[in-house]
Amino acid sequence: MNIYKQEFKMSYRSVIVWSLAIVLIVFSMVGIYSGLGADADFVNEMMAEFPEELLMAFGMEELDFTSVLGSYSFVFLFCQICLAIQAANYGFSMVSIEERELTADFLLAKPVARPKILTSKLFSALTGMSITNIVVWIASLVAISIYWAGSEYDSNALILLLMSIAVFQLFFLSVGMVISLLVKRVRNVTPYSMALVFGMYVLNAFGGMLGEDTLDLITPFKHFDPNYIIKNVGYDLPLALLSVVVIVLSITGSYLLYARRDIPAPI
Secondary structure, three states: OOHHHHHHHHHHHHHHHHHHHHHHHHHHHHHHHHHHHHHHHHHHHHHHHOOHHHHHHOOOOOOOOOOHHHHHHHHHHHHHHHHHHHHHHHHHHHHHHHHHOOOHHHHHOOOOOHHHHHHHHHHHHHHHHHHHHHHHHHHHHHHHHHHOOOOOOOHHHHHHHHHHHHHHHHHHHHHHHHHHHHOOOOOOHHHHHHHHHHHHHHHHHHHHHHOOHHHHHOOHHHHOOHHHHHHHOOOOHHHHHHHHHHHHHHHHHHHHHHHHOOOOOOO
């Protein structure tokens, strides 16, 4: 029984939906903000009217919407939210789907070790997220080349920004997976994934508003802040490494918990 193929067959539709949604976001928003370059004075006056706290909450306090990377960093934030929800959905549903549908005992009765089952599921989720990741790269590069044709920007900063997607996705996938194994049963993945993603985003927003540095240690939205990456053409390395540590611990914990988990049988 090829668990990997079966898992990917069950999720490929969601990969298509998320990929198309992100393509729509990128092209529509890049197209809108590219037109602001000709009205730099108007944009600056408009931004000055917003409360500073609101700008900080959305990471807009230092954005230059009249530049390629300035406007794209704001677009990228919406991509991050979509990517996080997709990854969290995969993480929470990876093990819980069989338990929820009471088919886990059928799967575990097969002559396949639990670590191999979880590895197959994990690689299936990674495949789906990688496809979406590639779509983001292609959509972003094509949209910028179309709407900002002839404009100069630091390509290294853009590449670093796009490269952060993989670790960002893995954070939400692994944390979602380990949480699903810590709770008794996940009946619906949507409330869990939305709570995780928007909880992390709210922590990032309030951290910016309150100037509370300790909140930076919690949320990957701050670990891979688009503004910081573009401004410094690099990552905040301690925070980025913290994401990697969380990923390693979450995946390791997931294997340990899954090996010892009591699987409910249909009554």
